[in-house]
Amino acid sequence: MALRAALRKSCALTGLFCQLSSSRHGRVCASPVLVAQQRNSSTAQNIKLDFDQSTGVAVMHMQCPPVNALSLEFLTEICITVEKLEMDKSCRGLIITSSQPKVFSAGLDLLEMYETSTEHRGEFWRAVQEMWLKLYSSKLVTIAAINGSSPAGGCLMAMTCDYRIMADNPRYGIGLNETQLGMVAPFW
Numbered sequence: 001m002a003l004r005a006a007l008r009k010s011c012a013l014t015g016l017f018c019q020l021s022s023s024r025h026g027r028v029c030a031s032p033v034l035v036a037q038q039r040n041s042s043t044a045q046n047i048k049l050d051f052d053q054s055t056g057v058a059v060m061h062m063q064c065p066p067v068n069a070l071s072l073e074f075l076t077e078i079c080i081t082v083e084k085l086e087m088d089k090s091c092r093g094l095i096i097t098s099s100q101p102k103v104f105s106a107g108l109d110l111l112e113m114y115e116t117s118t119e120h121r122g123e124f125w126r127a128v129q130e131m132w133l134k135l136y137s138s139k140l141v142t143i144a145a146i147n148g149s150s151p152a153g154g155c156l157m158a159m160t161c162d163y164r165i166m167a168d169n170p171r172y173g174i175g176l177n178e179t180q181l182g183m184v185a186p187f188w
């Protein structure tokens with residue numbers, strides 16, 4: 001049973017990798033084939049979703065300027081998008097990438113943690129936890145196409161995907177740097 005599930009995931013993955021290509025400028029991008037075959041395209045405020053029903057692959061473009069900082073609103077949008085895709089039986093895989101230049105995600109929105117109420121911060125941290133649990137436990141094959149810097153919460157997001165592909169550019173950094181900001185990761 002477990003083996004069958006693993007095989008299913010791996011077959012779906014082969015399809016997903018075929019859809020990824022990288023340009024000479026160190027950017028990872030969805031192949032033009034995906035755009036041409038696209039059946040379904042929807043846009044939430046900070047997310048552009050391209051879903052190709054013939055392959056079952058969805059591409060979630062994060063477009064929350066300037067740096068895809070993970071605010072309560074943006075985290076909620078991400079969770080709702082993943083939930084909707086999971087409910088669609090024709091969806092097998094999800095590629096997460098960024099529309100912002102040079103940045104995949106700057107991590108948690110620092111302004112959400114600054115001068116906000118205890119109640120708001122509670123809601124915010126619950127949304128952070130929901131986001132990574134949703135991705136980590138998703139039945140979809142998930143791939144982070146990391147086409148820019150991805151510190152802290154951005155790194156967390158990428159780590160909770162099944163696979164990560166990062167653009168080969170020495171200017172792009174990734175890692176858990178939150179302790180440098182004096183933050184301790186919660187006991188999840």
Ligand SMILES: CCCCCCC/C=C/C(=O)SCCNC(=O)CCNC(=O)[C@H](O)C(C)(C)COP(=O)(O)OP(=O)(O)OC[C@H]1O[C@@H](n2cnc3c(N)ncnc32)[C@H](O)[C@@H]1OP(=O)(O)O
Nearest residue numbers: 066067069106107108109110111149151152153156178185
């Ligand atoms: C077991 C695992 C547990 C994990 C626990 C997870 C805990 C996670 C904590 C966090 O995520 S805390 C956030 C940490 N993030 C950072 O430290 C990133 C800081 N930002 C940068 O390093 C850079 O901004 C960048 C992302 C590399 C981009 O550099 P670039 O030069 O392209 O842009 P900037 O001029 O620096 O920034 C533009 C604009 O964006 C604002 N901004 C940047 N990061 C954030 C952020 N995280 N939250 C809110 N806003 C951010 C920055 O202030 C600039 O704003 P303006 O000055 O233009 O208004």
